[in-house]
Amino acid sequence: MLLDVIERKPESGDGxxxxxxxxLHGLFGRARNFGFFQRRIGEFKRTLALDLRNHGDSPHGPANYPTMAEDVFxxxxxxxxxxxxxxxxxxGGKTAMMLALRHPAAVERLLVADIAPGAGGFQQSHTLAADLAALPFPASLNRAEADTLLSRVIPEADVRNLMLQNLRLGENPGWTIGIHEIASAMPEIVGWPSIPEETTFTGQTLFVAGGRSRYIQPTNYPEMKHLFPHYRLETIPEAGHWLHAEKPIEFLSILENFLNAPSP
Known part of the structure; x- marks a missing residue:
């Protein structure tokens, strides 16, 4: 499946x-969520931000990490x-890891933001997708009314703001994302498929954790080491799971240092 892409690149100096x-964005996100980083990195690098399947402007369909990794490839x-x-x-981090494990020659280096290779994460999202899919829509809907509608299942204002980008407002409102496909795929999204014992990605790999998040735990380290033997872990102390949105300058600094690090 070909995905929708937002591309930015330097005006000159192609080399x-x-x-x-x-x-690659997270659950219920979309490519444009990385706009700040694309603008900054795009000053000296070609950048592409992808809408993963069932998100943004990309097609909808059954989802699991091998399938999503093949979409990206x-x-x-x-x-x-x-x-x-x-x-x-x-x-998007799990999709990125799967891409690196399935197509290592396609990945020069890998940065995974606040997720580990294994089952877990996404907290209330497991039931949230089904709750959102079941929401009844009126004949018309403005942004304020949409916020009130979403508040039935999403008490957090910042999460509602994220979800509002996935709604079609006005007459005949509804979801622009594949909410029913996402709800059906939540066991796979929360989970992590079985990986053959001999499969590894030996390229440079950086995991970046939010200090206030619990999505990467010491219990994950052995699998991280097995699948990504040259990995490093950095933490942004005051960030939660949405570390790049909460601490964009700190995340940008880590990303720029990673991009500029010499190959081993």
Whole structure:
């Protein structure tokens, strides 16, 4: 499945733009959520932000991490964007890891934001997707009314603001994302598929954790080491799970240092 892509690149100096940097968003997100980082990194690197399947403007369909990784590989190949530096947050981080394990030659280096290779994470999202899919829509809806409607199942204002980007307002309102496909796929999204024992990604890998998040735990370290033997872990102390949105300057600094680090 070819995915929708937002691309930015330097106005000149094409030689500086390789390898490209690819951003993969988290659950209920979309490519444009990485706009700040695309604008900054796009000054000296070619960047691509992808809407994963069932999100943004990409097609809808059954989802699991191998399938989503193949979507990304097919899309990057079509855009002549491999090998690439892959940056993934949460669900996008699991997709990025799966891409690196299945197509290591397509990944120059890997940054995974606040998620680990294994089952877990996403907290209340497991039931949230089904609750959102069941919401009844009126004949018309403005933004304030949509916020009130979402408040039935999402008490947190910041989470509602994230979800509002996925609604079609006005006459005949509804979801623009594949909410029913996402709800059906939540066991796979929360989970992590079985990986053959011999499978590893030996490229540079950086895990970035939010200090106030519990999505990466010491119990995850052995699997991180097994699958990504050259991984490093950095923490942004005052950040939660949405670390790149909560602490964009700190996350940008870590990302720039990672991009500029010499290859081993």
């Amino acid at each position: 500086l733009s390789k390898p490209p940097v690819v951003f 097919e899309t990057l190949t079509a855009h002549d964007a491999v090998p690439a530096v892959i940056v993934g947050h949460s669900m």
